[in-house]
Amino acid sequence: MVMMAQQSSDPYVIQFEEAQDKIEYQMTIQFKNAMVSGILVLKRDEEGNMRGTMMNEFGISGMNFIVSGDRRKVSLVSVMPKMNKWYIRKVIKGDLKYLFSSTRSHLGQNYKKRRIELSDGGEIILKNLKYHHSYQIRSLNEQQ
Secondary structure, eight states, X not given: OOSXXXXXXXXXXXXXXXXXXXXXXXXXXXXXXXXXXXXXXXXXXXXXXXXXXXXXXXXOEEEEEEEOTTSSOEEEEEEOGGGOSHHHHHHHHHHHHHHHHOBGGGBTOEETTEXXXXXXXXXXXEEETTTTEEEEEEESSSOO
């Protein structure tokens, strides 16, 4: 299975159109013994990369990252101190890469011990099957 190639007939699960300045999501990361929730803001920079920030409801940054324009590379710029361990950063980086490179054809399929789903309500759910944590993402930009 080729993960990174996108065809116009197979849109990304997380879409970011050229005309969009920024996208906002409600995001929850559920670990075995902890949960992190907040707002995920994505903005496109002048080089065509997506810059992402997850912050809690008080505006405190949980993590900052960059997704390359072709969605093949993710760089974690910073993460909150409790998650700032090399092995946690590695897993989060892999999860984010899968999340942003996944297309609609990947929905419901397992790939490298990860699974992405779309709920009936439009919520994106990424499950890391190896480490048993999940990401739940709901758009704040769409009309309710």
